[in-house]
Amino acid sequence: MLPRKNRLLATKDFEAINRTGSFFSFGEVFLKVKRNNSEETRIGFSIGIKFSPKAVERNRLKRQLREIFRKYIKKIEKGLDIMVSLKKGGKKEFSINELERDVLAVLKKAKLI
RNA sequence: AAGGCAAAUUGAAUAGUCGCCCCGAUGAAAAUCGGGGAGGAAAGUCCGGACACUUAUUUCCCGACAAGUCGGGAAGAAGCGUAAUGGGUAAUUCCCAUCUAGGGUGACCUACGGGGUGCGAACAGUGACGUUUUGGGGCGAGAGCGCCAAGAUAUCCUUCGGGAUAAAUUUUAUGGAAACAUAAAAAAUGAAACGGCUAAAUCCCUACGUGAGUGCAAGGUCGUGUUCUGUGUUUUUACAUAAAUACAGAAAGUGCCGCUUGACCCCGAUGGUAACAUCGGGGCUAGAUAAAUGACUAUUCUCGACAAAAUCCGGCUUAUAGAUUUGCCUUGAUA
């Protein structure tokens, strides 16, 4: 789990980043990025009920993504809001290695590392 | 031993590292140390309550006072609910016991199972059931027995080739004294009347119970800051206006309480056939708010199903790999 200061919490922030953020994707993962006015990186995860109706699957994927970002958050450029999500209609279960590979690829593509 | 019936339990384990949520201690703070951290269904939201707010008819009784209002209690009506009998519970459509009906060799299983009249009459249906009239053939010496609705074809449709309806009957096999029963094949009929039946899972009555509605996004609270609107005051100004400030309303957002000690869990005793109740002792066991349980390493096994709290609790229903326990039944074997 991420420390509270590194989490994206407010509904308002999610709406803003969803509307005006820059879009990057690789594999099954995509993310939207927007610069904020602070020194900290804030990360939010968006996996809705449309992705999977089972709460167990949604919670598991969010935990796995959080663990990956916990490992790499110090390398990511500071002062950004990031929203992470998965593509609908694809696979609903992933191994941690598959996810980590896709996340690293998309971060390099967005030039955040 | 095999097969089955009913009930209950469990839902991989151990050690270490990093990280998250809550509580406690220390500390000015940062932080450190210790403890706890999803389910039997957390699900569906199908019932029932607790709790909170809103609202409410008539009569009677009691109390308060500012004298027509408020608070408390009782009864009735309406509405709502239930439906074999008795019990359990905070309450229920739940649970327990018994009866009745049906199924099973049996252990057991299934069933909301009171009265009335078919929705005004008529038109409607009626597998199984009862009665009467009329007719037919079968068996039997007869009393009688049980069978069928009628005469070798019928009715309807047709593109005239055929098609639809389906029991007695006939033939064969087995059993039986016979009518007949069972199975297979062939061929093929369609009297009447009355009764009974068809409704709380659409109506009416009866009995019993019960205020109603909305739901923790209920609701409460110290507030807090932002934007907009209106009103008042002060200052400036000839006025308009601008600024400050107070009150009211609206919008979006947020802190705290509600929020976890509860119809709670475990053990024992007593009462009861049982559901359950009472008493005694011990225990504290998630409380989040973009929403906490993950990742990595090592070892072992039977290689791990369905699936994750969101005010709380009691039921029902649905999903669920596998493992375990208890009681009982049937069949067989041995003594």
Add this chain to the structure above:
RNA sequence: GGGCAUGUGGCGGAAUUGGUAUACGCGUAUGCUUCAGGAGCAUAUGAGAGAAAUCUCUUGAGAGUUCGAGUCUCUCCACGCCCA
């Protein structure tokens, strides 16, 4: 989290108090009309079997009540709406 509706041909949408399911409109197919197309007119149109008459099945799925269920009851599924 809590609460509440809906589901009928390819599409929309009817169906009296439970009594012949699919009225009506759109669409589609065929024919007529036209030099041709459109518009218009006529016929057909849930599925399966059949040359046809006709038979069987069908109201999201599965059970139940009933002589009889699109309608009443229960369970499941799908798709929606409202509440700070």
